[in-house]
Amino acid sequence: MRLTVATSDKLWxxxxxxxxxxxxxxxxxxxxxxFGYLVGFYFFTMLMGYLWLLPLSTFSYDHxxxxxxxxxxxxxxxxxxxLASIPARQRFVLSEAGFRRLLTxxxxxxxATVGVGALYNVRLVGISEIYNFRNQLEFPAWxxxxxxxxxxxxxxxxxxxxxxxxxxxxxxxxxxxLFIFYPITLSKLSLFAPVWLILLAVASRGFTAxxxxxxxxxxxxxxGIVLARLFDLNAISYQQFIAYFSLVxxxxxxxxxxxxxxxxxxxxxxxxxxxxxxxxLKSFIDCPYREPLAIVxxxxxxxxxxxxxxxxxxxxxxxxxILAPLAAFICGLVxxxxxxxxxxxxxxxxxxxxxxxxxxxxxxxxTVTFVTNGAALxxxxxxMTPRTLFGKKA
Numbered sequence: 001m002r003l004t005v006a007t008s009d010k011l012w013x014x015x016x017x018x019x020x021x022x023x024x025x026x027x028x029x030x031x032x033x034x035f036g037y038l039v040g041f042y043f044f045t046m047l048m049g050y051l052w053l054l055p056l057s058t059f060s061y062d063h064x065x066x067x068x069x070x071x072x073x074x075x076x077x078x079x080x081x082x083l084a085s086i087p088a089r090q091r092f093v094l095s096e097a098g099f100r101r102l103l104t105x106x107x108x109x110x111x112a113t114v115g116v117g118a119l120y121n122v123r124l125v126g127i128s129e130i131y132n133f134r135n136q137l138e139f140p141a142w143x144x145x146x147x148x149x150x151x152x153x154x155x156x157x158x159x160x161x162x163x164x165x166x167x168x169x170x171x172x173x174x175x176x177x178l179f180i181f182y183p184i185t186l187s188k189l190s191l192f193a194p195v196w197l198i199l200l201a202v203a204s205r206g207f208t209a210x211x212x213x214x215x216x217x218x219x220x221x222x223x224g225i226v227l228a229r230l231f232d233l234n235a236i237s238y239q240q241f242i243a244y245f246s247l248v249x250x251x252x253x254x255x256x257x258x259x260x261x262x263x264x265x266x267x268x269x270x271x272x273x274x275x276x277x278x279x280x281l282k283s284f285i286d287c288p289y290r291e292p293l294a295i296v297x298x299x300x301x302x303x304x305x306x307x308x309x310x311x312x313x314x315x316x317x318x319x320x321x322i323l324a325p326l327a328a329f330i331c332g333l334v335x336x337x338x339x340x341x342x343x344x345x346x347x348x349x350x351x352x353x354x355x356x357x358x359x360x361x362x363x364x365x366x367t368v369t370f371v372t373n374g375a376a377l378x379x380x381x382x383x384m385t386p387r388t389l390f391g392k393k394a
Contacts, residue, residue: 013055021051033209033347035338036081041213042358047074049257057261061268069321073311073328080332085339094384106158110177113150117184124183149374151181151190152356157381160352163201193356200355209347224249256362259308263316275318278367313365331366342382346390
């Protein structure tokens, strides 16, 4: 982060920045739970963080224009993502027996993917060491897609159904397979996804899906704040404080907001991509950047591989701050397709099967989320799922 000292004047300005956007929280009080609700709440929190940090930014781009763009982009995304939900007419539905066979196939496919992935890499290293090795990983393209779709969509999807059905052993097997992805991919998401899904399962059992979504983000943030206070009181060591705070409050939350600051600064002074970062389009249009945007940002700011959400990639980087709200609106419509595909399914099942995706949405572009990380596949699975399996729960 490139921030100035947080004086009282700056903090007042930050609070004034956030206050109007915070009124959008009314949407989360009145809207029903949906896939768009889940993703929207995480994006809402991310944008709140950016608007708070904006007065503290030391970058020289036009902060007023960036504020208006971020505010409008949030509106443009949230309204279709949360309010558009036209039930999809299921023209192809699996039979109940066929669906259960599909779940078995998912477990077999996941085990096979783990086995093949292990042929390319298996390293048991600590979280602090993964970046020393992750850049050395080289998987074939087909295996990269398989690893992403299996760990982010297929196993959470199977886990969700087994939890709703009460098949504890099979749900546990899903979590075990998911954990094994960590030494192969060296991804923090794979390491913490099993714990995350367990927490979501517990929260969604005791609370409504909407409340569980709120708790899934606010409780980890609050715990980090409590640790910070305990550190100030010398009740815990710096190592105990920073181990959690740097991973959750900083990496999971604050850095996703700060990414908008970096992308606004970079693309205020450099050419826009006009979506040339999408591999399919790169072959047909000229691109001012040969490397992925994460590498471009790393080279420019020396901040590591700096991926960012659709608001930064499909928005700021691709079309600039003026047209970013239009890009956000289109992305909101795409997310709303998930609302339609999952209509008629139990809220708890939708929440758990999509439980890993919000963190992915916060950190990579929409195209990468849908293709590489399998969100499009989840929409198809939801669409084909027989609603009769859930009876009155649907």
